[in-house]
Amino acid sequence: MEKIALSRRQILAGGAAAAVVATERPASAHSIKGEVPWAPSQADAPHAIDPGGYIFFTPQEAALIEAAVARLIPADDLGPGAKELGVPTFLDRQLAGEYGRAERWYMLGPWRQGSDNQGYQSRLTPAQLYRYAIKQLDAHVSSIKDGRRFANLATEDQDALLSDLEAGKVDLGGVSGKAFFDLLLQNTIEGFFADPIYGGNRNMEAWRMIGFPGARYDYRDFVAKHGERFPLPPVGLQGRPAWSSKG
Amino acid sequence: MARKLPSIDVALVGFGWTAAMLAQEFTDAGLNVLALERGVWRDTPTDFAPTFIQDELRYYFRHELFQEASRETLTFRNNGGETALPMRHLGSFLPATGVGGAGIHWNGQTWRFLPTDFVAKSHNEQRYGKLAEGMTVQDWGVTYDELEPYYDRFEYLCGISGKAGNLNGTKQPGGNPFEGPRKRDFPNPPMDMTYAPMLFAKAAQETGHAPFPCPSANMSRAYTNPLGVQLGPCTYCGFCEKYACGNYSKASPQTTILPVLMRKPNFELRTQCEVLKVNLDNTGKKATGITYVDAQGEEWEQPADLVILCAFALHNVRLMLLSGLGQPYDPETNTGVVGRNYAYQITSAVDVFFDDKLTNTFIGAGSLGMGIDEYNGDNFDHTGLGFIGGGYIALWTTNGRPIETHPVPEGTPKWGSKWKKAVVDNYLKQCSISTHGAVMSHRGNYLDLDPFYRDVHGRPLVRMTFDFTDNEHRMSDYLTDRAAEIARAMQPREIKVSRRKGSYSIVPYQTTHNTGGAIMGDDPKTSAVNRYLQSWQAHNVFVMGACAFPQNPGYNPTGTVGALTYWAADAIRNQYLKSPGPLVQA
Ligand SMILES: Cc1cc2nc3c(=O)[nH]c(=O)nc-3n(C[C@H](O)[C@H](O)[C@H](O)COP(=O)(O)OP(=O)(O)OC[C@H]3O[C@@H](n4cnc5c(N)ncnc54)[C@H](O)[C@@H]3O)c2cc1C
Numbered sequence: 001m002e003k004i005a006l007s008r009r010q011i012l013a014g015g016a017a018a019a020v021v022a023t024e025r026p027a028s029a030h031s032i033k034g035e036v037p038w039a040p041s042q043a044d045a046p047h048a049i050d051p052g053g054y055i056f057f058t059p060q061e062a063a064l065i066e067a068a069v070a071r072l073i074p075a076d077d078l079g080p081g082a083k084e085l086g087v088p089t090f091l092d093r094q095l096a097g098e099y100g101r102a103e104r105w106y107m108l109g110p111w112r113q114g115s116d117n118q119g120y121q122s123r124l125t126p127a128q129l130y131r132y133a134i135k136q137l138d139a140h141v142s143s144i145k146d147g148r149r150f151a152n153l154a155t156e157d158q159d160a161l162l163s164d165l166e167a168g169k170v171d172l173g174g175v176s177g178k179a180f181f182d183l184l185l186q187n188t189i190e191g192f193f194a195d196p197i198y199g200g201n202r203n204m205e206a207w208r209m210i211g212f213p214g215a216r217y218d219y220r221d222f223v224a225k226h227g228e229r230f231p232l233p234p235v236g237l238q239g240r241p242a243w244s245s246k247g
Numbered sequence: 248m249a250r251k252l253p254s255i256d257v258a259l260v261g262f263g264w265t266a267a268m269l270a271q272e273f274t275d276a277g278l279n280v281l282a283l284e285r286g287v288w289r290d291t292p293t294d295f296a297p298t299f300i301q302d303e304l305r306y307y308f309r310h311e312l313f314q315e316a317s318r319e320t321l322t323f324r325n326n327g328g329e330t331a332l333p334m335r336h337l338g339s340f341l342p343a344t345g346v347g348g349a350g351i352h353w354n355g356q357t358w359r360f361l362p363t364d365f366v367a368k369s370h371n372e373q374r375y376g377k378l379a380e381g382m383t384v385q386d387w388g389v390t391y392d393e394l395e396p397y398y399d400r401f402e403y404l405c406g407i408s409g410k411a412g413n414l415n416g417t418k419q420p421g422g423n424p425f426e427g428p429r430k431r432d433f434p435n436p437p438m439d440m441t442y443a444p445m446l447f448a449k450a451a452q453e454t455g456h457a458p459f460p461c462p463s464a465n466m467s468r469a470y471t472n473p474l475g476v477q478l479g480p481c482t483y484c485g486f487c488e489k490y491a492c493g494n495y496s497k498a499s500p501q502t503t504i505l506p507v508l509m510r511k512p513n514f515e516l517r518t519q520c521e522v523l524k525v526n527l528d529n530t531g532k533k534a535t536g537i538t539y540v541d542a543q544g545e546e547w548e549q550p551a552d553l554v555i556l557c558a559f560a561l562h563n564v565r566l567m568l569l570s571g572l573g574q575p576y577d578p579e580t581n582t583g584v585v586g587r588n589y590a591y592q593i594t595s596a597v598d599v600f601f602d603d604k605l606t607n608t609f610i611g612a613g614s615l616g617m618g619i620d621e622y623n624g625d626n627f628d629h630t631g632l633g634f635i636g637g638g639y640i641a642l643w644t645t646n647g648r649p650i651e652t653h654p655v656p657e658g659t660p661k662w663g664s665k666w667k668k669a670v671v672d673n674y675l676k677q678c679s680i681s682t683h684g685a686v687m688s689h690r691g692n693y694l695d696l697d698p699f700y701r702d703v704h705g706r707p708l709v710r711m712t713f714d715f716t717d718n719e720h721r722m723s724d725y726l727t728d729r730a731a732e733i734a735r736a737m738q739p740r741e742i743k744v745s746r747r748k749g750s751y752s753i754v755p756y757q758t759t760h761n762t763g764g765a766i767m768g769d770d771p772k773t774s775a776v777n778r779y780l781q782s783w784q785a786h787n788v789f790v791m792g793a794c795a796f797p798q799n800p801g802y803n804p805t806g807t808v809g810a811l812t813y814w815a816a817d818a819i820r821n822q823y824l825k826s827p828g829p830l831v832q833a
Contacts, residue, residue, distance in 0.1 A: 030288070030518040030542070036509045037288050044294045046302055072662040078671050099309060105336045106316040110699060114332040117325055117752040121332055159663065166661070185662055193649040194304035210674035212609055212649050215301035217494075218482040219610040226442035227605050229675075237299055 046237060048197035049093040056096040056127065057088070061134045063151040065091060071158050072188045079209045082192050082200070090191030090200035091130075100127030122175065126183065133180035136172035137165075195237050207234040214240075249538050249546035255281045258537050258551035260522045260566065263348015264805065265791035265812045266557035267500035267508065268404070271474070272816040274511045276824065281549065282514075282557075283539050285521035286345030289491075290501055295351070297493035301486045303648045312352050312491060314342040321561065322697040325714040325750045327578065333700050333708065339752065340759040341489065342559055346518065349559065349759060350499040354488035354613030354645060355464030357407050357498075358802035359398050359810075361624040362391035362427045367687075367798060370625060371635045378635070379718060381690045383581075383588055385797040388769045388778035391427045394810045397817070399430060401809030402462075405498030406470035406478055409433035409462035423459045425620040438467045438481065443599075443606040443678035444617040447642035450736035456619040461641055462806070463614035464498035474507045485646040487613030497613065517541075523704065525554050525570040527785060534572075534788045540704065552827075553787050553819070556765075560794035564589075564694050564764035565709040573765070573775045573784050576693050578712075584775040584783075586695045588688035588763040589711065590799040591751070593638075593719045595727045597680045597734045598654045598743040606678045609647030616643035619733075622726055623801045624685075634721040638684030638801030640730045647674070654679065657743045680734055682726035686762075688798040689716050694764045714751050723747050760804050765794040767811075769831075777831040779818040780811060786829045789815055 054062050066088045073082035082088075094100060102125035114121045124132060141150045141161065150158065162181065164170050170177035191200030193207070195215065201207065207214050214234035222230060233240065257273050259266040262284035273280045289295070305311050314320075314337065322331035343349035363370045365387045371378065378384055411432040412422025419432075437460030440448075448458035465481040472478070481496040495502050508514055519542035526535045526548065536550035556563040567573050567585045576587035618641030620626060629635055646652055654677050655669040697710035715723075727746050734742045768774025771783040780795055782788040791812050793804040822830055 030520075032288060032509065032516040032518065033514070034510060034512055036290070036506060038290075039293060044289075044299070046299045046305060073667055074664050076664050076667065078668060081667075102317075102336075104310055104315045104317050106320040106333045107335065108333075108701065112330060112332060115325070115329065117750055117754065118323055118332045118334075119338055119752075119754045120335045162662070188662075189653075190304055190308055190650050193653075194308075195302055198304055207649065210649060210653070210671055212647060212674070217297040217301070217484050219484065220480070220482055222607075223439045223441055223483055223610060226445065229605055230607055230610075237302060 046197060048238065049089070049199045054089070054092045056092045056100065060138070060149070061131070062088060062092070064134050064138060064149065067151040067158060068162065068184065069188045071155060071162055072185055073192055080205055082188050084202070085192060085200055085205055086202045087188055087191035087200045090194065090198050091187055093199050094187065095127045095130055101125055120179075122179065124175070129175065129180060129183065133172045133175055133177075136175065137180075140170060140172065197237055204234040204236055204240065249548040251548045251550065254536070254550035254552070255279050256551070257281070257553045257555065258283065258549055260537060260554065260556050261285070261348065261558035261562070262346050262500075262516060263343060263557065263559065264350040264500060265808060266555070267347070267350070267504045268809065268812045269555060269557065269791070269816055270514055271504050271508050272813075272820065274508065274514045276820050277513070279513045280515070281551070282516045283520040283522050283537070283549070284346055284516065284518050286343075286518065288346050288518050289351070290505075291491075291493060291495055295491035295493045297484070300490055300493045301484065303650050307489045307648070308650060310337055310341070312343065312345065313337055314344045317703070319702045319708070321709045321711050322700050323711045323713070323753045325712075326691060327712055331697055331710045331712070334753050338754045339757050340761055341756070342561060342759065346516070347500045351491040351501060352489050353805065354803075355497050356614040356803040357402065357405060357462045357464045357806045359427060359429075360391070360800045360802055360807050361425065361626070363625045364800040365390050367636075374625065375629060375635065381716070382718065383688045383690050385588070385688070385766070385768055385773060387797055388767055388774070389811075389814065394807075394814055395427070395430060397810040397813035398806060400813050401806065403434050404472055404474070404503050404809070405464045406435050406466055406472055407433050407462050407464055407498075408435040408438050408467035410437050410460050412459060421459060423618075423620050424457050425623065425626045433462065435467045435470055438463055438465060438612065438615050440617065441483070441607065441610050441615065441644050442604070443608060443644050444615065444642050446604070446678070446737050447680060447733065448617040450733050451617070451619050454733055454736050456621050456733070458617045458619050461614060461616045461618045461643070463612070465612040465614055466496045472503055474504065476503055476506050478502050481612050483610050483612050483615065485609050485611040485648065487611070488645055522558070522566065523569070523706070525556075525566060525572055525788060527571065531571065532785055534785045553789070556788070556790045557792065560761045560764065560792045561694070561709060563790050563792055563794045567765055567775070567790070568696050568709070569706060572782060572788060575695055578691055578693055581690060582772075584766075584771070584773065586693045586764050587773070587775070588766050588797055589692050589694045589713060589761070590686040590688050590763045590796070591713065592758045592760040592799060593684040593686055593715055593723045593747050594757055595682045595723050595730070595747045596745045597727065597730045598745070599678050599680065599734045599737055599739045600656055600673055600741050600743070601676045602740045605675050606644075607647070607675060608644045608652070608678055611644040611646045613645055614643070615645065616641045618642075622729055632721065632725065634718045634725070636685035636687055636718070636722055636801060638682055638722070638726050640680060640682050640726060640733070642678060642680050644678065649674070654743070656741055680730045682723065682730050683801060683803070684719065684723045684726055685801040686715070686799045687718050688763060715747070720747070758803070760793065760799060762793040762796040762799040762804060765790045766797045767795040768797060771833045777829070779830045780815040781830050783833055787827065789819065791815065
C-alpha cells in the first residue's frame with residue numbers, strides 16, 4: 001500500500017500526482033490516454049446486401065423456402081406476403097453470412113440434448129440446419145406424397161405439413177422439425193420487418209401495412225397528440241424511394 | 248509467461264457503468280487509474296449515430312453490441328439434478344462487451360430500493376415470522392438512509408427525469424408515495440407522456456392506486472450534469488433499450504463521464520484487454536494485481552495496489568472463482584460465499600388491445616412510462632398470501648419495433664393469414680402492462696465453475712443453477728392479477744394475460760438483472776464482501792455491481808448499483824487510502 005499512501009499524501013500536500021513512468025509498455029494494447037479518441041469518417045455504417053440472385057440456396061432449396069415463407073406470411077388482400085417482399089433473399093444473405101455461420105454462438109462441445117429451458121443445443125449452425133432440414137423435409141414429402149416436393153404441393157397440404165412441423169410431429173433425420181420450424185418462422189418475421197437494406201420488407205411495404213414509420217429519429221412534436229394518426233410515411237436507413245432522383 | 252508491467256495505483260476490471268464512476272472518483276483523488284476493458288472503444292458520433300442506430304435486426308436480433316457467446320458464455324441448469332449446458336446464444340439476458348458496458352444499451356429505468364428492502368430478513372421475520380424453508384434472504388449491512396446521498400449523486404450524474412413522492416418525509420402528490428424519503432427532487436421533471444401510459448394512469452387511479460411517472464435516465468430536457476457534461480432532450484425515437492442512443496439523451500458512461508475522464512492525465516484505458524484473473528500474494532490475503540490477455544493473445548501481468556472488479560455481476564463472480572478470491576459456495580453444506588444467493592427478476596405482462604384508440608407505441612423511450620408501487624416490497628400486508636416481496640406494475644412505451652413488438656390477441660395462430668391480419672389490425676392499437684417482481688434468494692440457486700465447458704482461453708465457464716421458487720410464482724401471479732384488473736379498467740376490447748409459468752427458461756429475453764453471487768453483508772461466513780463492497784479475504788479488492796445484492800428486490804438494479812458504487816468510492820477515498828486494511832473487522 002506504499003504507493004497509495006504516498007499519492008494520497010501528495011494530494012493532501014497540494015502536489016500533483018506522480019505519474020508512474022512506464023518502463024515497459026504493452027506493445028499491442030490499445031491504450032487510450034489524455035484524449036477522447038475521434039476518428040473522422042469512421043462511422044460504423046450498416047452493410048446493405050448486394051442485390052441479385054441466391055448465393056446460399058440451391059434452386060431446389062430456394063423453391064422450398066419460397067413456398068414455405070409464402071405460407072407463413074401469405075399475400076392476401078391486406079398486402080404482399082413474405083415471398084413478395086423479398087424474405088427468401090433476406091434468408092439467403094443471412095445464411096451466407098456471419099449469422100449462418102453462428103459466428104457469435106458458442107459452438108464447442110460436448111453436445112447433449114437439453115431441456116427446452118436450456119435452449120438451442122444442436123451442433124449445426126443455422127446454415128447447416130437449413131441445408132439439412134430442407135433436404136430432409138423434401139425427402140419426407142416425397143415419401144408420403146408420391147415423389148413430389150414441398151414446393152409442388154397444394155397450399156392446404158403445405159399448411160398441414162408446416163403445422164405438423166410446428167407441433168413437433170415430424171422428425172427430420174435426427175433434427176427436430178420443430179427446431180427448424182421455429183427458426184424459419186423467427187427468421188421470416190425478421191426479414192419481413194427488418195430494414196429493407198437486408199433484402200426483405202421491400203419498399204418498406206411491411207411497415208406501411210402495419211403503420212410503423214420506420215427509422216425515424218424525432219417524434220417530439222407528436223408525443224402529446226394522443227390518439228391521432230401519425231401522418232408521415234415510413235423511412236428506412238437509406239431514406240425512401242421519393243428521396244432518390246427518380247422519386 | 249505473462250510479461251510484467253510497471254505498477255499502478257488502481258486497476259479497474261471492465262469499463263462499464265461502475266468502472267467509469269470509480270475512475271472519475273479515484274482520478275479526482277489523485278490516484279493513477281488504469282481501466283482494462285475486453286471490448287472496443289465506442290462513442291456516440293461514430294458508433295451510435297441516428298443515421299444507422301435504428302436497426303432492429305443488427306443490434307437486437309444479431310446482438311451487435313452485446314457479449315459474444317462464442318468467446319464467453321455460461322452454462323445453465325434449473326437444478327442440481329440436471330447437467331448444465333452452455334447458453335449457445337444470448338437470450339434471457341444480454342451482458343455487454345465494450346466501452347460503456349451495458350450502460351450504453353440499458354433502458355434507463357432508474358429506481359431506489361425501498362428502505363425495508365435493505366433489511367429484508369429482519370423486517371419480514373419481525374412482521375411475518377420465520378422465512379420459508381430454504382430461503383436464504385439476508386440483510387444488506389447498509390441502510391437506505393446511509394445510501395440516500397449516494398442515490399442522489401447518481402441521479403444527478405445521470406439527470407434522472409421524475410417526480411419526487413417523498414421529500415424529507417413529506418408526501419408529494421403525483422410522485423411515488425411509497426419511496427423512501429429523498430432530500431431533494433429529481434434533477435429533471437418527468438418525461439412527456441404518450442397516450443398509453445396516461446390511459447394506464449387513469450385506470451390505476453380509478454382502481455384506487457397512486458400512479459406516478461417512472462424515474463427515467465432519458466432526458467426530459469437538456470441537462471448539464473455536475474461534471475459539466477451536457478445531455479440533450481430525448482426525441483422519443485423508440486430505439487433505446489438494447490440500442491445505444493445517438494442523441495446524447497440517455498445517461499451512459501459516454502454521455503455523463505467520459506468526456507471529462509478521458510482527458511485526465513492520470514487515467515488510462517486499455518481496450519481489447521481481457522482480465523483473466525486477480526493475482527494474490529502467497530498469503531492469499533492481498534492482491535498483487537491482475538493478469539490480462541490483449542487482442543494479440545499476449546498475456547500481461549499488471550501489478551496494482553488496489554484491484555476493483557467492475558466486470559458486471561456474473562463476470563465478477565466468475566473472476567473471483569477463477570482467482571480463488573473467497574471460498575466457493577457449496578449448496579450441500581450451505582457454506583462458502585462466492586456464488587451464493589444468485590437471483591434474478593420475475594416478470595409478466597398483460598397486453599391490452601383497443602378497437603378505437605391509436606396508441607402509437609413506436610413513439611417511445613427506454614424508461615417512458617407510468618407505474619404504481621402498491622404491491623412492491625412490503626408496501627402491502629402479506630399476511631396469508633404465502634409469499635414475501637413484490638414488484639412494481641408499469642405501462643412502459645419503450646418501442647414499436649415490429650420484429651420484437653407485434654402483439655396479437657389470445658388464440659391467434661403464430662403464422663398464416665390470420666396471424667398477419669391480427670398483426671395489422673392491432674399494431675397501432677395496443678399496449679402492454681408489465682409486472683417487475685423480486686426474486687428472493689434460495690439455497691439451491693447459485694453460481695459455480697462448470698466442470699466441462701470452457702471459454703476461448705480454455706478456462707471454465709461459470710455455471711448457473713437457478714429456478715423460480717413458489718415464493719416467486721405466487722408473488723408474480725398476485726402482481727399479474729392486479730395488472731389484469733387495471734388493464735380491464737382501461738376499457739379495452741380485450742386483454743391477454745401472460746403469466747410467468749413453470750421453471751425459468753434461459754431462452755426468451757426477460758431482463759439483464761442478474762444479481763448476487765458476491766453478496767454484501769455483516770458476516771464473512773455468509774457474504775463475500777463487507778458493507779463497503781470490500782472483499783473479506785483480500786482487503787485491497789473491492790467488487791462492484793449487482794452481484795452484491797443479497798436478494799433481488801422488485802426494481803431494476805442500476806440506481807442501487809450506482810449508489811453502492813459511490814458509497815464504496817467514498818469509503819475508499821476517505822477511509823481506506825488513509826490506512827489501507829479491512830474497513831470492517833471480521
Ligand atoms: C438491454 C438492457 C436493458 C437494461 N435496462 C436497465 C434499466 O432500465 N434499469 C436498470 O436499472 N438496469 C438496466 N440494465 C442493467 C444495467 O445495464 C446494468 O445494471 C449496469 O450496466 C451494470 O453496470 P456494471 O458496471 O456492473 O456492468 P457493465 O456496465 O455491463 O460493464 C461491465 C464491463 O466489463 C467488461 N468486462 C467483463 N468481463 C471482463 C474481463 N474479464 N476483462 C475486461 N473487461 C471485462 C464488459 O465488456 C463491460 O464493458 C439493462 C441491461 C441491459 C443489457
